[in-house]
Amino acid sequence: MTDDVRPKVELASQRERDALDPWVARVLLAFGRENALVTDESMVSAFLEIGGRPHRVRRSRKGSWLERPGDPAILEQNRHLLASVSAKLGVPVEEGDRIVDVARRVRACGLG
Numbered sequence: 001m002t003d004d005v006r007p008k009v010e011l012a013s014q015r016e017r018d019a020l021d022p023w024v025a026r027v028l029l030a031f032g033r034e035n036a037l038v039t040d041e042s043m044v045s046a047f048l049e050i051g052g053r054p055h056r057v058r059r060s061r062k063g064s065w066l067e068r069p070g071d072p073a074i075l076e077q078n079r080h081l082l083a084s085v086s087a088k089l090g091v092p093v094e095e096g097d098r099i100v101d102v103a104r105r106v107r108a109c110g111l112g
Helices: 014-019 021-031 072-089 099-108
Strands: 055-058 065-068
Touching (some): 021 072, 021 099, 072 099
Antiparallel strands (some): 055 065
C-alpha cells in the first residue's frame, strides 16, 4: 500500500450505531463525556480542544482568511487525552477516528 492510497471508509448506519451503544457508552466514559450525543458520523476530534494545530480563521463571513499557528500547549493536551483514552479502552484512539470505529475496536477485543 502506498502513501497515496487512502483507506476505504465505511459509514455505519444509525441502526449499527444503536447496536454499538454499550461500547459507545464506554468510549464516552473514557472521554469523560457520558451524556454526549453521538451519531454514526461523530468524530473523536469533536471531543478535543480546538486550536492545537495550525488553522485558518475569518473575521467575518466575507473577510479574508487569516493563518493561525497551532498552540503547542493545546496540542499536547489533546495528545495526552488521546493517550489516556487509549489506555482506558485498551485500543488505539486517534483524532481522525469516528466514535463508532473506536467502539467496534473495543467490541472486537471483547472489552466493555
